[in-house]
Amino acid sequence: xxxxxxxxxxxxxxxxxxxxxxxxxxxxxxxxxxxxxxxxxxxxxxxxxxxxxxxxxxxxxxxxxxxxxxxxxxxxxxxxxxxxxxxxxxxxxxxxxxxxxxxxxxxxxxxxxxxxxxxxxxxxxxxxxxxxxxxxxxxxxxxxxxxxxxxxxxxxxxxxxxxxxxxxxxxxxxxxxxxxxxxxxxxxxxxxxxxxxxxxxxxxxxxxxxxxxxxxxxxxxxxxxxxxxxxxxxxxxxxxxxxxxxxxxxxxxxxxxxxxxxxxxxxxxxxxxxxxxxxxxxxxxxxxxxxxxxxxxxxxxxxxxxxxxxxxxxxxxxxxxxxxxxxxxxxxxxxxxxxxxxxxxxxxxxxxxxxxxxxxxxxxxxxxxxxxxxxxxxxxxxxxxxxxxxxxxxxxxxxxxxxxxxxxxxxxxxxxxxxx
Amino acid sequence: xxxxxxxxxxxxxxxxxxxxxxxxxxxxxxxxxxxxxxxxxxxxxxxxxxxxxxxxxxxxxxxxxxxxxxxxxxxxxxxxxxxxxxxxxxxxxxxxxxxxxxxxxxxxxxxxxxxxxxxxxxxxxxxxxxxxxxxxxxxxxxxxxxxxxxxxxxxxxxxxxxxxxxxxxxxxxxxxxx
Numbered sequence: 001x002x003x004x005x006x007x008x009x010x011x012x013x014x015x016x017x018x019x020x021x022x023x024x025x026x027x028x029x030x031x032x033x034x035x036x037x038x039x040x041x042x043x044x045x046x047x048x049x050x051x052x053x054x055x056x057x058x059x060x061x062x063x064x065x066x067x068x069x070x071x072x073x074x075x076x077x078x079x080x081x082x083x084x085x086x087x088x089x090x091x092x093x094x095x096x097x098x099x100x101x102x103x104x105x106x107x108x109x110x111x112x113x114x115x116x117x118x119x120x121x122x123x124x125x126x127x128x129x130x131x132x133x134x135x136x137x138x139x140x141x142x143x144x145x146x147x148x149x150x151x152x153x154x155x156x157x158x159x160x161x162x163x164x165x166x167x168x169x170x171x172x173x174x175x176x177x178x179x180x181x182x183x184x185x186x187x188x189x190x191x192x193x194x195x196x197x198x199x200x201x202x203x204x205x206x207x208x209x210x211x212x213x214x215x216x217x218x219x220x221x222x223x224x225x226x227x228x229x230x231x232x233x234x235x236x237x238x239x240x241x242x243x244x245x246x247x248x249x250x251x252x253x254x255x256x257x258x259x260x261x262x263x264x265x266x267x268x269x270x271x272x273x274x275x276x277x278x279x280x281x282x283x284x285x286x287x288x289x290x291x292x293x294x295x296x297x298x299x300x301x302x303x304x305x306x307x308x309x310x311x312x313x314x315x316x317x318x319x320x321x322x323x324x325x326x327x328x329x330x331x332x333x334x335x336x337x338x339x340x341x342x343x344x345x346x347x348x349x350x351x352x353x354x355x356x357x358x359x360x361x362x363x364x365x366x367x368x369x370x371x372x373x374x375x376x377x378x379x380x381x382x383x384x385x386x387x388x389x390x391x392x393x394x395x396x397x398x399x400x401x402x403x404x405x406x407x408x409x410x411x412x413x414x415x416x417x418x419x420x
Numbered sequence: 421x422x423x424x425x426x427x428x429x430x431x432x433x434x435x436x437x438x439x440x441x442x443x444x445x446x447x448x449x450x451x452x453x454x455x456x457x458x459x460x461x462x463x464x465x466x467x468x469x470x471x472x473x474x475x476x477x478x479x480x481x482x483x484x485x486x487x488x489x490x491x492x493x494x495x496x497x498x499x500x501x502x503x504x505x506x507x508x509x510x511x512x513x514x515x516x517x518x519x520x521x522x523x524x525x526x527x528x529x530x531x532x533x534x535x536x537x538x539x540x541x542x543x544x545x546x547x548x549x550x551x552x553x554x555x556x557x558x559x560x561x562x563x564x565x566x567x568x569x570x571x572x573x574x575x576x577x578x579x580x581x582x583x584x585x586x587x588x589x590x591x592x593x594x595x596x597x598x
Binding site for chain 1: 426427428429430431432433434437440444466467468470474493494495496497498499500501502503504506509511512514516529530531532533535536537556573589591592593595596
């Protein structure tokens with residue numbers, strides 16, 4: 001899988017940038033505050049995490065679906081004078097893409113250090129599942145070919161892709177349910193997770209049907225939260241408090257053909273990862289066999305599975321076996337979404353999975369292990385529930401992680417990081 | 421400007437949206453048309469309506485009648501509806517029907533896959549007995565739901581004249597009787 005390229009060529013920025021700080025708010029349903037206040041909170045946490053003052057940040061980027069507060073407001077609140085900012089439209093898979101664009105902005109000399117944030121009241125203001133005010137907006141133009149059919153929310157839009165995968169490859173509801181089961185195990189050892197309850201396959205397939213093939217527990221949570229991370233060049237990255245997570249490669253918003261209506265171009269059970277893998281592994285100089293921990297976007301159980309399969313972590317069509325085999329469980333060969341992800345920790349449009357992998361690479365994820373005199377967890381690597389003497393979720397000896405960001409079946413992004 | 425109320429939604433086609441205006445006007449005539457690229461080297465139909473040819477980038481096209489029959493390629497079945505008027509119609513099906521016309525062209529995995537709900541022969545949303553009969557492989561024909569002057573929506577009903585598969589593929593778990 002590793003492709004031989006000349007990484008000294010100017011084109012390649014492999015290993016030259018890093019994430020130096022990460023932060024988030026509490027994951028809640030009912031934040032009781034504005035997205036401006038949430039965003040400020042998350043960015044300040046990321047600044048404190050890195051130990052970077054406002055005077056050393058001069059770039060800011062964010063993404064939203066008109067449900068956030070723009071960068072100039074938050075920069076003003078925090079006393080950050082900006083040499084560059086950009087607030088873009090977008091949901092899932094924006095975070096990895098913006099990291100790439102932040103690298104580009106720094107490389108172009110536009111600024112030196114960029115904070116990226118996503119702030120959303122995804123439960124109490126704009127419901128990400130599409131209920132509430134979003135369900136009654138007028139339908140016009142190109143949306144007539146979808147929303148007019150009650151084909152509107154993410155789950156509804158993606159369901160033909162998921163269903164066709166079951167038809168093409170014999171994937172079963174019970175196999176896919178294991179994604180939720182495993183992520184719930186991880187969340188049970190995460191003090192910050194919104195849902196910490198471990199669930200079983202039976203719990204998932206017996207939960208009420210939302211839109212076949214998606215039961216309630218196949219769908220992610222809707223939460224209020226903000227998340228932030230700070231990107232800078234490697235020559236500055238070691239001036240701050242933490243071991244940097246160095247960026248080996250990034251791919252941003254790679255698309256299948258015809259994303260105006262991607263179902264025209266089959267196989268519809270293949271997703272954008274099929275195209276992303278040729279960019280991300282080339283840029284990073286590693287292949288799926290080198291990845292020790294994944295963050296495969298889990299808006300739905302199916303999205304993790306489809307992506308892991310199309311990136312090459314298993315053969316095409318064997319995603320059901322992969323996700324139900326235990327490979328992606330803590331203690332398995334390649335754990336996925338060790339925080340519990342969108343299915344359990346909280347919904348952030350991808351940011352929390354990057355934050356998690358940054359902390360994993362540092363060896364500093366939060367869990368229920370006892371702390372030393374410096375307030376750091378002494379990891380036991382016992383992944384049993386806390387009440388059974390476990391409570392850890394740190395992956396040992398971790399060197400390389402990958403995030404697999406999802407916008408929809410036809411569009412995704414990816415990020416590969418290594419321990420600095 | 422074609423505009424009308426449909427299942428609690430206000431549906432609108434703007435006067436400057438020439439592609440959708442023409443598409444939905446043909447549907448209002450109950451005569452399904454799609455755009456065909458006029459480049460003789462290309463000559464391909466496309467769906468949904470667009471402003472250029474996805475295969476050759478030509479902006480020149482002509483509207484042509486298309487036989488609106490095909491096979492269910494995949495589907496979603498909504499049990500927990502979001503939009504208010506759909507709640508009383510749940511469970512309802514969202515069908516992706518692959519037209520016989522131009523199936524497997526220009527490459528083996530490409531086709532014209534036209535969305536719509538499952539309705540009965542009179543155009544009413546399908547009840548549970550009909551939903552149970554339809555899955556991947558079912559043979560469908562198009563009917564139209566009239567919304568306003570110049571605006572009807574294509575919908576799908578079982579093709580009574582076609583040979584149906586013995587058991588179309590359906591999601592393995594029965595829920596709410598379907």
